[in-house]
Amino acid sequence: MKLVRTDKVETNLYELEIRVEGDEFKAGLERSYKKNAPKLNIHGFRKGKAPKAMVLKMVGEEYFYEDAVNMTYSDAYQKALEESGLEPVDRADVELKDVTGEGYTFVAKVTTRPEVTLGEYKGLSAVKPDSTVTDEEVQGELDRMADRNSRLLDVDDRPAASGDTTEIDFEGFVDGVAFPGGKGEKYTLVLGSGQFIPGFEDQVAGHSVGEEFDVNVKFPDEYHEESLKGKDATFKVKLHSIKKKEVPALDDEFAKDVSEFDTLAELREDLRKKLQERKEQAADQQLENDLVDMAARNAQMEIPKVMIDRKIDEMVQDFEYRLQSQGLNLPTYLNYAGMEMEGFREGFQPQAEHQVRVSLTLDAIAKAENIEIGSDAVEEEYKKMAEGYGIEVEKIKGFVSEESIVSNLRLNKAIDLIKETAVLTDAPKEEKAEEAAPKKKAPAKKKASKAKKAEAAEEPKEGAEEASKEAAE
Secondary structure (H helix, E strand, O other), rough: EEEEEEEEEEOOOEEEEEEEEHHHHHHHHHHHHHHHHHOOOOOOOEEEEEEHHHHHHHHHHHHHHHHHHHHHHHHHHHHHHHHOOOOOOOOOOOEEEEEEEEEEEEEEEEEEOOOOOOOOOOOOOOEEEEOOOOHHHHHHHHHHHHHOOOOOEEEEOOOOOOOOEEEEEEEEEEEEEEEEEEEEEEEEEOOOOOOOOOOHHHHHHHOOOOEEEEEEEEOOOOOOOOHHOOHHHHHHHEEEEEEEEEEOOOOOHHHHHHHHOOOOOOHHHHHHHHHHHHHHHHHHHHHHHHHHHHHHOOOEOOHHHHHHHHHHHHHHHHHHHHHOOOOHHHHHHHHHHHOOOOHHHHHHHHHHHHHHHHHHHHHHHHHHOOOOOOOOHHHHHHHHHHHOOOOHHHHHHHOHHHHHHHHHOOOHHHHHHHHHOOOEEEOOOOOOOHOOOOOOOEEEEHHHHHHHHHHHHHHHHHHHHHHHHHHHO
């Protein structure tokens, strides 16, 4: 193999001219002959038994050129890549220029990894996210525990109200005609949950068990079913049952029922510790993301479109796997969402481009810092993965290549370098109202002040609980 020339055609696109000749091409011709000669019928000889000289005389040496080229150009291309030092990110576009008995020449157009010019990545300034756990957050966790341990009680002494769980039969009609998918029996509907189109649940509220009634609504203009968009509809509804949620009181008995603790105070403290661990982990991850994003923004590169397209392919495939785990498939999802595949893929574009940029930046940092990964570190990573999946190390090695392990470890070390050299400051904490308030007050105003404080203490608590519930939803 001879690399005749390496020309840069445009950004991230190179053209390699490669010559294959001599013993290398002769070996390819011999392999081609052994493959094809037994298939030839030569007059006067049994199939595949004619002497080589007779075969070449009858069909000509050119008959074997095509397979000889196919059998040799791949190795020649790989050797040329090594010699050129280029790192391709896609299959080459190959064009055969000429072929004779002496050899052949071909040109390969190669899309390469972009050249990355690193900006600042050491000593980056960042603010550490606040990981303080507040009393409101702990209370929110307790409230959610209570909600999970609530029970539903039958209601027969009043009409249905928002927050109740109802069981209904319903059938929908547009212009007096029932429409597909508009019927349900013994359907569980939580009033106020927003499961049904606007106005439906409000009209179920106020009715009692056993009642049959009409619900008149209008489908939204952006409704996913084209035939129902903006249409007026009437639902025939029968209310079978009403249940209300009974939330247990937060006391020591509750703590004993839902945990290994004897008192609510102990449960509260345990929740605080767990919340603290989670918030610290989340804060550390957020800090890491912020620093890596900064380093990536500081770097300069022109990313080939094919790299972004491949990342989008991975994201779409991952999304499809998650749908399959829920018993769905991508075509059904797209149809329900009213989307075309092209528009769906475009939604991944910004995230894909960002991930590719981050990966290229970290790889460039690893090269700049001469980060190397030893065999011991690779083996240790295999052991961790095997323990995590609960299978033997050798099986993991069959699934995950050593090259990918080394690549991931190098990128992780680059991230560690960015974090270790960063200049961090604590997030500013808001001054508490009590600390900002005057310490001395006139005696006549003390009682009123206490009352106001009590009211103020109650209002934020309720607001925090609502915000906490919204976040959970």
